[in-house]
Amino acid sequence: MAGASPPVWRRRLAAKLVEFREQAGRSPEEAAERIGCHRTKINRVENARLGISLGELRDLLTFYEVDDPDEVDDLVSLARRRREPAWVRRAALVRPSITDLIHYEESAACIRSFHNTLITGLLQTPDYARAVLSTRPSNLGHEGMEALFEARMKRQEVLERADPPRLYVVENEAALRVQVGGRQAMRKQLEHLEAMAGHPSVEIRVIPDRAGAHAGLTCAFVLFSFPNPTYPEVVSVEHRTGMLYMEAQEETAQYAVIFDSLQSVTLSPADSVELIAEVRRSM
Incomplete structure (x- = not known):
């Protein structure tokens, strides 16, 4: 899965962080200094290639003067998705x-x-979903089909x-x-x-x-x-x-x-x- 597109939640988080930083007139170097990291980490976060901890996120939002509680809660919710549930990870291995x-x-x-x-x-009901998935010619095997079925339910x-x-x-x-x-x-x-x-x-x-x-x-x-x-x-x-x-x-x-x-x-x-x-x- 090397080179796969970052998940949508991370892309949205990254886009909002770039937007808020630019609105605040802050540079990537200043953001890196604020949370005590190298600029390359900020670049990777803003390119959606790296997640960010909740503490770092809240610190950056304060630094960018983002004080709308709805905006803060929205981004915190996105950041909390760093670890998908096991059923999502299993399905993603089959269908990214x-x-x-x-x-x-x-x-x-x-x-x-x-x-x-x-x-x-x-x-879809379980019987209907299984019938739909089982009629699709594929090389996914039993485990792959079960992962997709579990995800659908x-x-x-x-x-x-x-x-x-x-x-x-x-x-x-x-x-x-x-x-x-x-x-x-x-x-x-x-x-x-x-x-x-x-x-x-x-x-x-x-x-x-x-x-x-x-x-x-x-x-x-x-x-x-x-x-x-x-x-x-x-x-x-x-x-x-x-x-x-x-x-x-x-x-x-x-x-x-x-x-x-x-x-x-x-x-x-x-x-x-x-x-x-x-x-x-x-x-």
């Missing part, structure tokens, strides 16, 4: 790009998810937090009818969707087959928005070996327009749940 996905899900205020033929990962815990992100899901009707994992597994998956539709932070809408052509026929994606306005929106597109992330405003804006267009052709949340139940009863 999954680390950023996990961070985006955990730090987002709003997640907008659209899929053509699969149920979105945050709402653990990621769903974000919806059970005291302050979960708002999750807006748009699914094609086709995704309800493909019997992933067999009839019984799919029934359980649809039951789970019906239950999750009652979650206070989840909204599920279905595009009925009769809607015909729509803006999402050729794409599936997830759009993340964050509570900190200085963080740009991010679009995630899954491909065969990992995830592609886009942060450029001109790109994310297009996906936001697509999602709004998709919502305009969906059934209402209540009618969507009724269609899910109808498909389940027909199996």
Whole structure:
């Protein structure tokens, strides 16, 4: 993994430290002197190649005269991610790009998810998730597949937090009818969707087959928005070996327009749940 991109939390922390230092009119040499290190350490921290201790971070923020408690708490939260949970590390060994996905899900205020033929990962049941992962030809082996399965299940815990992100899901009707994992597994998956539709932070809408052509026929994606306005929106597109992330405003804006267009052709949340139940009863 030499040369791999630093995790997103470290890139964000680094960018904010550079911003605050420059706003304060301080040089890297002055920052290094403040926390008693060589300039090369400051360079590596600001290039997102090295983490920083909480004590050093708080000292630098004081030095840069950052006194907004929300800003301080935000950066402290990022710095505390220096050691990812074991399940994240295991999954990252298999799919390095999954680390950023996990961070985006955990730090987002709003997640907008659209899929053509699969149920979105945050709402998959264990049987459904195993069936999806097992049908992907790969050389990952049993341990690799188990690591990805574990991560998919653990990621769903974000919806059970005291302050979960708002999750807006748009699914094609086709995704309800493909019997992933067999009839019984799919029934359980649809039951789970019906239950999750009652979650206070989840909204599920279905595009009925009769809607015909729509803006999402050729794409599936997830759009993340964050509570900190200085963080740009991010679009995630899954491909065969990992995830592609886009942060450029001109790109994310297009996906936001697509999602709004998709919502305009969906059934209402209540009618969507009724269609899910109808498909389940027909199996």
